[in-house]
Amino acid sequence: MQDLTQALVELIRRTSTDLPADMELALREAREREAAGSAAQGALDTMLVNTEMSRAKSRPICQDTGTPIFEVHYPVGWSTRKLAAQIKQAVTIATEKSYLRPNAVDAISGDNSGDNSGVEFPTIHFHEWDEDAVKVDLMLKGGGCENVGAQYSLPNAPLKAGRDLEGVRRVALDAVTRAQGQGCAPGVLGIAVGGDRGASYAFSKQQLFRPLGDRNPDPELAALEETIKAQANELGIGPMGFGGETTVLDVQMDTMHRLPASFFVSVSYMCWANRRRSMTVRGDEVTYS
Amino acid sequence: MIHKLTVPIPDEAIEALHVGDQVEISGVIFTARDAAHKYMVEQFIKTDGNPQESEWPLYELLQDKLNGGVIYHCGPVVAKDAGQWRFVAAGPTTSIREEVYQDLVIEHFNLKAVIGKGGMGPRTLAACQKFKAVYLHAVGGAGTLIAERVVEVEDVHKLKEFGVPEAFWQIRVEGFPAVVTMDSHGQSVHADVAAQSEAKLKELVAA
Numbered sequence: 001m002q003d004l005t006q007a008l009v010e011l012i013r014r015t016s017t018d019l020p021a022d023m024e025l026a027l028r029e030a031r032e033r034e035a036a037g038s039a040a041q042g043a044l045d046t047m048l049v050n051t052e053m054s055r056a057k058s059r060p061i062c063q064d065t066g067t068p069i070f071e072v073h074y075p076v077g078w079s080t081r082k083l084a085a086q087i088k089q090a091v092t093i094a095t096e097k098s099y100l101r102p103n104a105v106d107a108i109s110g111d112n113s114g115d116n117s118g119v120e121f122p123t124i125h126f127h128e129w130d131e132d133a134v135k136v137d138l139m140l141k142g143g144g145c146e147n148v149g150a151q152y153s154l155p156n157a158p159l160k161a162g163r164d165l166e167g168v169r170r171v172a173l174d175a176v177t178r179a180q181g182q183g184c185a186p187g188v189l190g191i192a193v194g195g196d197r198g199a200s201y202a203f204s205k206q207q208l209f210r211p212l213g214d215r216n217p218d219p220e221l222a223a224l225e226e227t228i229k230a231q232a233n234e235l236g237i238g239p240m241g242f243g244g245e246t247t248v249l250d251v252q253m254d255t256m257h258r259l260p261a262s263f264f265v266s267v268s269y270m271c272w273a274n275r276r277r278s279m280t281v282r283g284d285e286v287t288y289s
Numbered sequence: 290m291i292h293k294l295t296v297p298i299p300d301e302a303i304e305a306l307h308v309g310d311q312v313e314i315s316g317v318i319f320t321a322r323d324a325a326h327k328y329m330v331e332q333f334i335k336t337d338g339n340p341q342e343s344e345w346p347l348y349e350l351l352q353d354k355l356n357g358g359v360i361y362h363c364g365p366v367v368a369k370d371a372g373q374w375r376f377v378a379a380g381p382t383t384s385i386r387e388e389v390y391q392d393l394v395i396e397h398f399n400l401k402a403v404i405g406k407g408g409m410g411p412r413t414l415a416a417c418q419k420f421k422a423v424y425l426h427a428v429g430g431a432g433t434l435i436a437e438r439v440v441e442v443e444d445v446h447k448l449k450e451f452g453v454p455e456a457f458w459q460i461r462v463e464g465f466p467a468v469v470t471m472d473s474h475g476q477s478v479h480a481d482v483a484a485q486s487e488a489k490l491k492e493l494v495a496a
Contacts, residue, residue, distance in 0.1 A: 046431050047430065063436075064380070065378075102454070160494065173493055180479070235486040238482070240429060241479060241482055243478065271430055
């Protein structure tokens, strides 16, 4: 089994410092929709300049380098225990190199571990697959947007949200309204319907790895993604909550089986600094995307 | 037009600002977030200015530097080169968590501006009006760009106890860009946008 530590450090560097092209393009398009000279347009300009500077200087786009969330796909026979150790080592090295802020604090005392090590930190999920390659997806999810995520148990009487797609639409728009600009709009929504509470939130975050514009294969869900996106933008919250045309850049959802008794809708909000990248290791060859 | 503010900021400069105005700040400011605000209120304000003896040096420094001064809600990424700290990424953090402390801190230290993101609530807005202060919104996530405006890290306080994100970083900034979203005349962009979006939501979910 190879030592992937250095390759993982590079994955972390790229994720923290180089905003993916689909996000940058979406921000450019959003900029054109805002009134010239408005605070909203000014905010988008700042985001775009910052994006270029971070990439050129290899510095974190945002100082909140978030919870590192690793989704690891590995071939039969690999040791997940050893992979986890390599990931943790890479996170420590990336923290020393200032690609990551020391971001893990004791839940009660608040004491900072100093190197992003901690209990159940970073987040790592393993998935064995049949391919003869290791693929690591990494997302850095900051606290501002994580704090505005929401989970609803349907039916929800105040929102008149029943156990159907119309109910999902209602609670999703409620979540965006409650978030205002606090999640660093314009953001991306990952929505999961079903599951238990824990699985539902995890699945909503997995939606955020999809490229912008990717639609659910189910035409009804695809249509709802479009509807929620359009209506969220009608709310007028705008970039950073300054008021404006663009509040979300995309909405991506999927469903999972649930108990007959439970109907959870989980909304994960990702900020404009939507840092997610992948690394594939096949033999000695490492590619990043 | 961009309003250029230099610390210490006089009341007249604050009164000239209105929501939507763009500003650039220069001078020595302090980062302070959750742990720092809790500490200031518990050590300095609830004791009526009689902190434990060990805290006197920091108290006197803050009394001097925050008089007409600026607090920045930020937990930076830092690096240390040859013994000198440097800001690497330093965008704002969410401000509303300090809502229960901010008005007390504005009053106690004669603070003139708070920089953060996401806006603050009615208590802070009332304090801005009563004590002549403003809330300034920086662009969240613009970590690299804002760090470039931090020309010197003068000192850091409570680093060991609070950790890097939560420490008081005493920094000299030049041309720090922000937008006034809460002014000293009782206006708040955040209150307006919240009211408009909530009305729109009602429309969109009307049965």
